[in-house]
Amino acid sequence: MPNRERSLSSADVGHPAGPTADDLLPLVARGDEHAFERLYDVVSGSVFGLIRRVLRDQAQSEEVFQEVMLEVWRTATRFDPGRGSANTWIMTLTHRRAVDRVRSAQAASHREEHAARLDPARPFDEVSEQVSGRFEQRQVRRCLSFLTDLQRESVLLAYYQGYSYPEVASLLGLPLGTVKTRMRDGLIRLRDCMGVTG
């Protein structure tokens, strides 16, 4: 996590006991720039990592990253804690913007080529490679291994590659209806394995 120490006060020592995104986002909503600085340090690695994973291109990733972080600042007032965690809110926004970029006209020309080169097994391999021993990464990896191949590929192609479900269907040679159920079944299995409650 870059620069984390820059904005840590004594109260933050001993992360993860430091302020979480859930603590900070409501402060950000009130225009607290210092809270935004701390929120940046808490979430920027996840936000940038996901964008980079979906877009691949470094320059585009940096651009979308800045847009997303600014959108978090601008729209923090609309965050409703009753509908989910701050992390989920931020990462949902992040994924949406990354996928928007993938689907925009600029990216269109590269898509065919990209799809042709794609090995569906790759997303999982890359997750596996990047596992650095952190608990949450080990857990994601372990839980992914409980999915059927089709569930895992459907979920990961959509989430990490930004493919629509018809695109996933054509890559995997499956009927559309099958892909959409695999996505749901796969995520439900992951949810249960990770003990996510929403």
Add this chain to the structure above:
Amino acid sequence: MRTTSVDLHTLTGAYAVNALSDTERTAFETHLARCESCATEVAELAATATRLGAAVDFPPPPHLRARVLAAAAETRQLSPHTPRLPRTRGWGRAGGLLAAACLVAVAFVAVQGTQSDRDQLAQLSSQYSRFSDLLSTPDARLVSASGPNGSTATAVVSVSRNELLFVSKDMPAPPADHVYQLWLIDADGPHSAGLLAPPSAPLVATGLSNARKVAITVEPQGGSQVPTGDALMEIALA
């Protein structure tokens, strides 16, 4: 042309990983606003997807930090949502749903831009509640297809209500003095379901009976009794 047919309630997974097209997403969001079980499941699956995102974390280049913070300092934040008073706008309750980026509302805006007559607005407004009711019926199914020039069409079909809602997006303007007409096609052949004027106007068709598909044709101004042109777009309902 590609047609997809799905049960709205099973779209939670595809929605949580952003795998739906724009039209499907907005239709599903309208459904979400009314369907408690889907809303709960989406919240859980979005939280699950968030774990996948966090698993690939990677630090951004350090110089972006100061840039983002400086940009934030110069950016005004959105005002928070406040409860909307009813009927503060011509749209009544449709106004509140516009904020939810509802597909149908988007189509209405397009219509509003071309029609100023108050009666028509009132009529559209009452049609609007039929749309949102239809979207929330338990057996509502979402069917979509792609058409010419990147246009898309989405139909929400409810057998129990014997109704179908049709909305198209990005349809090119019909030739001069012509209009798009929607047809319900059953074993007896095509039956007119109405005119799409303007092309993006949403349409509710009743009397689905045994219709197997809907189709759009280009017809002379005022529409035809039976289709005279080829189908530009067809959506299988089964």
